[in-house]
Amino acid sequence: MVKFDIGFKAASTANFKLFSGAIIRGFVYSVVARYNRRFASELHASRSLAPFSTTPLFNSGGVAGGIEKGESYSFRVVFFSSEIGEAFRDYFMKRSTIRLAGENHKIERIEVEYVNRIDEQPSSRVRVNFLTPTCFRVPSAGYRFLPLPYPPLMMRSLARIYEGFYGRLPENYRQWLDVHGVALAGCSITTEKIMVKRDSWNVGFKGEALLSLPKDAYREDFARVTSKLLRLGCYTNVGGGRTSGMGVMEVEFR
Numbered sequence: 001m002v003k004f005d006i007g008f009k010a011a012s013t014a015n016f017k018l019f020s021g022a023i024i025r026g027f028v029y030s031v032v033a034r035y036n037r038r039f040a041s042e043l044h045a046s047r048s049l050a051p052f053s054t055t056p057l058f059n060s061g062g063v064a065g066g067i068e069k070g071e072s073y074s075f076r077v078v079f080f081s082s083e084i085g086e087a088f089r090d091y092f093m094k095r096s097t098i099r100l101a102g103e104n105h106k107i108e109r110i111e112v113e114y115v116n117r118i119d120e121q122p123s124s125r126v127r128v129n130f131l132t133p134t135c136f137r138v139p140s141a142g143y144r145f146l147p148l149p150y151p152p153l154m155m156r157s158l159a160r161i162y163e164g165f166y167g168r169l170p171e172n173y174r175q176w177l178d179v180h181g182v183a184l185a186g187c188s189i190t191t192e193k194i195m196v197k198r199d200s201w202n203v204g205f206k207g208e209a210l211l212s213l214p215k216d217a218y219r220e221d222f223a224r225v226t227s228k229l230l231r232l233g234c235y236t237n238v239g240g241g242r243t244s245g246m247g248v249m250e251v252e253f254r
Contacts, residue, residue, distance in 0.1 A: 001078055001079065001080055001082075001085075001114070001115040001235055001236075002078070002079045002082055002085025002086070002088070002089070002112065002113070002114055002115075003076065003077075003078045003112070003113040003114075003115060003235060004076065004077045004078070004079075004085075004088065004089075004092075004110065004111070004112055005074065005075075005076050005109075005110070005111040005113075006074060006075055006076070006077070006092075006098065006107065006109070006110050006111075007072060007073070007074040007107070007108040007109040007110075008072070008073060008074075008097075008098050008105040008106060008107050008108055009070065009071070009072050009073075009105060009106045009108055010067040010068060010069050010070065010071050010072075010073060010105055011069065011103050011104060011105045011106065012067070012069050012101070012103045012105075013066070013067060013068050013069045014066050014067050014101040014102075014103070015065065015066035016065060016066050016101070017195065017198075018195050018196060018197070018198070019056060019133075019194040019195060019196050019244060019245060019246075020056040020057040020063065020064055020065060020066075020075075020245065021054055021055060021056035021057075021132065021196070021241070021244040021245015021246060022195075022196045022197065022244045022245070023056075023057070023100060023101065024054045024055070024056065024057065024075050024077070024100075024244075024245060025054055025243050025244045025245070027098070027099070027100060028052060028054060028077055028088075028243075030099075031087075031088055031091050032084060032087070032088075034091065035084070035087040035088075035091070036087075048164075049160070049161065049164040049165070050242070050243045051079060051080040051081045051084060051165065052077060052078060052079045052080060052081075052084070052243060053077070053078050053235070053236050053237040053242045053243060053247075054075065054076065054077050054078075054237075054242075054243055054244065054245050055075050055076040055077075055131075055132070055237075055245050055248050056075065056132060056245035056248075057073045057074070057075050058073065058074050058075065059071060059072065059073050059074075060072075063131075063132060067100070067101065067105075072108060075245075078235045078236065080161075080165045080166075080236070081165075082114075089112060092107070092110055095107070115235060118228050118231050118232050119227070119228070119231055120224040120225070120227050120228040120231075121224075121227060121253070122213075122220065122223035122224050122226070122227045123213075123223075123227060123253035123254060124212060124213045124215075124218070124223070124254075125185070125210065125211070125212050125213075125253075125254040126210070126211045126212075126227075126230060126251055126252065126253050126254065127208060127209075127210050127211075127251070127252040127254065128149070128208065128209045128210075128211060128230070128249055128250070128251050128252075129207075129208050129249065129250045129251075129252070130149070130189070130205065130206050130207060130208070130209070130247070130248070130249050131206065131248040131249065131250065132204070132206065132245055132246055132247065132248040133147075133191075133192045133194050133202065133203070133204025133205065133206055133241075133246050133247075134147070134149070134204045134205055134206070134238065134239045134246060134247040134248075134249070135147045135202065135203065135204040135205070135239050135240050135241075135246070135247075136148075136150060136153035136154060136157055136238075136239045136240070137153070137157075137239075137240055138153070145202070145203070145240055147191050147203050147204050147205045148189075148205060149184060149187050149189065149205065149209035150184070151177070151180075151182040151183060151184050151211055152177045152178060152180075152182070153239075154238060154239070155177050155182055155226065155229060156174060156177065157238050157239050158229040158230070158232060158233050158236070158238055159173065159174065159229060161232065161236050162228075162229060162232060169225060170221065170222070170225065173222055173225055176217070176219065176222050179217060180214065180217060181213065181214075181217045181218075181219070181222055181226075182211055182212075182213060182226055183211065183212050183213070183214050184209060184210070184211060185210040185211065185212040186209070186210040187207065187208060187209040187210065188207050188208050189205040189206060189207035189208070189209070190205065190206055190207055191203055191204065191205050191206075192204060192205075192206060194246075196241055196244040196246070202240070202241055202246065204239075204240075204241075204246055204247075211230075213226065227253070230251045231251065233247075233249050233251070234249060234250060234251060237249065
């Protein structure tokens with residue numbers, strides 16, 4: 001993975017009609033289009049796993065719903081493909097500004113991190129902090145999302161990302177999840193409605209969830225897989241809308 005942390009100073013004031021993560025998503029597609037327009041078009045139209053994640057804009061007060069002239073903002077983009085990550089890096093090496101909301105803003109910092117290994121040290125209790133609205137798709141004939149930190153759906157979402165880009169997981173790991181190998185021990189959440197596309201709303205939850213690996217279902221090998229997936233989620237986001245800044249998470253192992 002290639003992670004970019006980007007900070008800039010706003011050259012103008014603008015209020016966004018969309019969730020600011022959707023604004024960053026559009027910016028990423030515009031940069032990728034400069035690298036390979038056909039690939040960007042296919043990526044935008046595809047319903048398969050997108051090889052990147054974003055955050056919304058952050059300032060000192062948290063998630064920003066717009067920008068104010070003279071204020072500093074930051075966001076993160078993570079590419080699961082090193083090829084696209086290198087193209088993104090090359091794009092910024094030639095520029096001192098970033099274009100958002102129809103204006104060029106001065107770049108204050110760019111930090112690049114190459115992530116080649118994810119720690120898998122197991123823990124029986126994990127606190128997950130969901131920084132942006134998060135939801136999980138419920139398997140059904142329709143298109144239903146659940147705005148709750150339900151562990152089997154959360155871990156299945158991360159497992160799908162891992163297997164889509166990095167390798168195979170143990171064959172019966174998902175069955176272990178279904179018998180509550182990872183349990184919800186408590187949570188403190190709120191729900192929030194955001195617009196990530198014109199005339200399209202998403203509802204997600206934010207806040208903290210405490211996950212535990214109960215002793216009666218505990219397996220050392222699956223605990224290591226779970227640890228790796230949760231740490232991976234800190235880069236990839238989790239659930240629906242990952243490319244629009246939804247599902248941004250942090251973990252604390254206990």
